[in-house]
Amino acid sequence: MDWNTVDTLKFEDILYHQAEGIARITINRPEVHNAFRPETVRELIDAFHHAHHDPGVGVIILTGAGGRAFCSGGDQRVRGEEGYRDGGGTQHLNVLDLQRQIRTLPKPVVAMVAGWCIGGGHVLHLVCDLTIAADNARFGQTGPKVGSFDAGYGAGLLARTIGLKKAKEIWFLCRQYDARAALEMGLVNTVVPLEELEEETLQWCRDMLALSPMALRLIKAGFNADIDGLTGIQELAGNATGLFYQTPEGQEGRNAFLEKRPPDFRRFPRRP
Numbered sequence: 001m002d003w004n005t006v007d008t009l010k011f012e013d014i015l016y017h018q019a020e021g022i023a024r025i026t027i028n029r030p031e032v033h034n035a036f037r038p039e040t041v042r043e044l045i046d047a048f049h050h051a052h053h054d055p056g057v058g059v060i061i062l063t064g065a066g067g068r069a070f071c072s073g074g075d076q077r078v079r080g081e082e083g084y085r086d087g088g089g090t091q092h093l094n095v096l097d098l099q100r101q102i103r104t105l106p107k108p109v110v111a112m113v114a115g116w117c118i119g120g121g122h123v124l125h126l127v128c129d130l131t132i133a134a135d136n137a138r139f140g141q142t143g144p145k146v147g148s149f150d151a152g153y154g155a156g157l158l159a160r161t162i163g164l165k166k167a168k169e170i171w172f173l174c175r176q177y178d179a180r181a182a183l184e185m186g187l188v189n190t191v192v193p194l195e196e197l198e199e200e201t202l203q204w205c206r207d208m209l210a211l212s213p214m215a216l217r218l219i220k221a222g223f224n225a226d227i228d229g230l231t232g233i234q235e236l237a238g239n240a241t242g243l244f245y246q247t248p249e250g251q252e253g254r255n256a257f258l259e260k261r262p263p264d265f266r267r268f269p270r271r272p
């Protein structure tokens with residue numbers, strides 16, 4: 001695949017590439033196993049925003065640079081007493097914003113995982129819709145070991161994904177799990193040799209790109225609706241509103257208002 005950069009997107013901690021309707025977002029801090037600092041997360045949010053709003057993008061890949069790590073979570077070197085310190089001294093837990101963004105983004109997001117997928121990095125792959133793992137991938141949570149925890153998606157979505165007992169084991173014991181174990185517990189979709197990771201991930205993306213974007217959008221919203229509470233219902237309901245706006249019935253209400261006349265909905269059927 002010949003990846004292209006986007007001239008308007010300038011990042012320090014991440015890379016943004018796209019080709020054939022696929023956006024690839026790469027955390028590029030291999031010297032710390034792609035741990036994220038607040039600036040990394042800010043850039044990821046901007047990159048996902050771009051991919052979300054680019055009509056030429058149908059599927060998004062999130063990955064880590066270097067082949068040795070997807071992401072090792074929050075950068076412990078900049079962890080303060082209240083969160084992770086940015087260059088200006090403000091402390092953040094802004095990865096939570098990124099998690100919600102990936103959940104509500106109406107396009108499939110695929111985690112392409114090689115090497116370490118740990119802590120807040122593990123939660124990032126979890127909130128992605130699919131995970132393609134290389135055979136060198138290792139998964140786990142470290143929170144209780146390093147004085148942290150993610151009791152939101154990190155706990156609840158993990159339990160929904162692999163079951164409550166296994167999710168508690170992962171958090172309560174802070175063990176690490178290889179790719180085969182991750183596949184067995186339903187934490188990842190498939191495992192491939194490291195050298196085939198990108199090609200396999202691209203094939204999954206191409207397969208999704210051949211399908212109806214609206215159907216994928218609605219099924220993603222449907223999968224997330226109950227888990228995400230009213231935010232999930234809002235996403236699903238917003239899609240319903242968007243579809244209704246496209247109908248003559250929806251447009252009659254707008255037209256009547258603009259034409260300063262009462263709306264006439266009599267010609268629209270009351271379907272069983």
Ligand SMILES: CC(C)(COP(=O)(O)OP(=O)(O)OC[C@H]1O[C@@H](n2cnc3c(N)ncnc32)[C@H](O)[C@@H]1OP(=O)(O)O)[C@@H](O)C(=O)NCCC(=O)NCCSC(=O)c1cc(O)c2ccccc2c1O
Pocket residue numbers: 031032033035072073074075076077084093094095096116118119120121142143146148149150151
């Ligand atoms: C991932 C490891 C198990 C890998 O071990 P290995 O022995 O292979 O490699 P090294 O340990 O030598 O690492 C190489 C190099 O990278 C540095 N590094 C690795 N991870 C981090 C990190 N997270 N932050 C900073 N630096 C990191 C390491 O120090 C080495 O540098 P040198 O200069 O010494 O060469 C192992 O590295 C490991 O266990 N890493 C830490 C994993 C971790 O605990 N992550 C944080 C979990 S908490 C978290 O992520 C988190 C973030 C949030 O924003 C939250 C927000 C809201 C709620 C919860 C949150 C949360 O829990």
